[in-house]
Amino acid sequence: MIRFGLNAGHMTSLLQSHSFDAAGRPSRRGRHFSGLLTLAMLAGLSSAHAQTTYTVLQRIGKGSVKGTIVTDGKKGRLAASDIIGWSLTLDGPGATVTLTNANSVVFLSGHDLSATAKHLIYNYNGKDNGFLVFQEQLYSGAQYWCNAVTTQNFDCAAGASVVPQTIGDKSAQYAARTGKGKIAKD
DSSP: OOOOSOOHHHHHHHHHHHHBOTTSSBOHHHHHHHHHHHHHHHHHHHHHTOOEEEEEEEEETTEEEEEEEEEOSOOEEOOGGGEEEEEEEEEETTEEEEEETTTOEEEEESSOEEEOSSEEEEETTOSSOOEEEEESSTTSSEEEEEEESSOOSSSOOSEEEEEEEETTSTTOEEEOOOSEEEEEEO
């Protein structure tokens, strides 16, 4: 983020002292200065919210998840609302499905997902029994990728799960995970 070291009072003073000539008419120099200051402020605001696209490549048993996750650019602890897009191909023995933000949902419970400039990190040792799931229809037992602290009542096993068909199908793959794991990289 761009920091200017000016507060609203300083900016108002600058605009007032440099925007008008002695007769009170806008001066050329003042118009240029005001325009540049406005552009600089807008650039600072937009850079604070630049989207970040992370690449996913996670092996889970004999399966995998490959694709991308797009966030709003926030760093630190994330909420589901910070995830603004995804395209994830779920592979398991004999089955493949692709989930996107057009055909599936994302649900995040707990405070275990965080972002850095380079990685999305999931804390499998979280104390809040949280989980992160991308699924075609939430709680359906089918077509999902889940990262969870503990086994959930509906489908997600502790660790990582990839289920391109249903939980009872041979394509469903599970892997235990502990610690903080990088689930995607920039």
